[in-house]
Amino acid sequence: MREPRIRPDPAFALLELYERALPEVYGYLLSRCGNRTLAEELTSETFLGAVGACRKQGTPPVSVGWLIGIARHKLADHWRRQAREDRGLRLVHHGEPETVDPWEGRLDALRARQVLARLGPAHRAALTLRYVDGLGVPEVAGHLGRTVHATEALIVRARAAFRREYEGEEGGRDRAE
């Protein structure tokens, strides 16, 4: 017999998954944005946005990984909004390098987080997605709504800004080895 295709409402799966997924999504967002109020806002946006998203045709099954993907988009959107607002306030140009300086060694995790938090939203978004989340450049470009080429250039500038901040901060005492 031929069977009608069954497509149960996947939003129920979302409700089912909520208790388990909430700390994962919130943990992801809080560790990236470092601000409880913002993490809560973005967590809400993630779950409520997922209701509509999971009902679209061709959406993968609801899972923690899928929700983290939505959370990442919400976070990237937040930084993009912030970057747009900042652009309106000031024009910053440092004459930044266009090539990557090799920088070897290991960064202190706590200080690296503090440095990331002090960077502008565009730099912070680029480095978080590229290095903290470990995405490839094309994926980062997708999240930031830029071309791959522009994203590569942004990452180079973000790296330089990060390194300046990291090394300058304590007179180079804790410079990466």
Next chain:
Amino acid sequence: MTGPSEPRDAFDTLRRPHQPIEPDPEFAAELRAALRAAVLAAGGTQMTTTDSRTVGSAARMGSLTPYLPVPDARRAIEFYVAVFGATPLGEPFVMADGTIGHAEVAIGDSVLMLAEEFPEIGHVVAPSGGATLRVEVPDADAAVERAVELGAERIGPVEDRGHGRSGRIRDPFGQRWLVAMTEREPTPEPTYRHGEVGYFTFTVPDDEKAKAFYGSVLGWRFAPGNVPRAWRVEGSGLPESGLWGGQAYAGWKLMYAVDDLAAAADRVRASGGVVRELKDEPYGRTADCVDDQGVEFWLWEE
């Protein structure tokens, strides 16, 4: 600088898989309520999920479809299969905790939806009373007996009150049924006269390529057939049609009904065609033929 295991790029040490963090419980509760409201607000219209465009099943989503709350959906489905001759449609939707969040069965030409109880939206079995569903079966007496054997409660005798024989039960899952004898004539099997096309087969060397091609160009859909690499074609408008891969002949190959297969095969040869293979199939005898210009076809005697 340390050993060779040290990362080459300092930025690589920023990599940090996230750890779960419990948020403020008050926030968690507020968001849970908001999420539930968002799911249920739009959920009512989206819970009807059978794709009614799919042709071929006797059961269709009609204008009215019951959606039953049951305490144990797996057992309920078994019961409806055993008593009402239901056919499960697809796989039940299983929630993370193992409960059934949604399932559908076909009974005759109708679809019945069910889900295990979901108190948040009031999807619970009525403690007593409740709506009655009228279901048609070929033999009301036998169906009621079978239901009672399987734990249903009999409500009154099976009798004819002027509308055909019927009986009433409350099934083991709390649902009330009026079990009525089917009154409609069953749809007769189509018959084919001599010379008419009985089946359309699109034979191709590569069925996956053909599915991709015609799926993309014409929007045809394909359901698995009875033999390997055979697919029922949905969307061609042909009443009985299939795609069959692994075949040397590429193109539509029709099956013509004939009164007398042996005599028809003789006429094929006499007219310059070739009869390649005679076969006995569950649906009749067939002859695989090629006409005098190279077109392949089958003859078929029921």
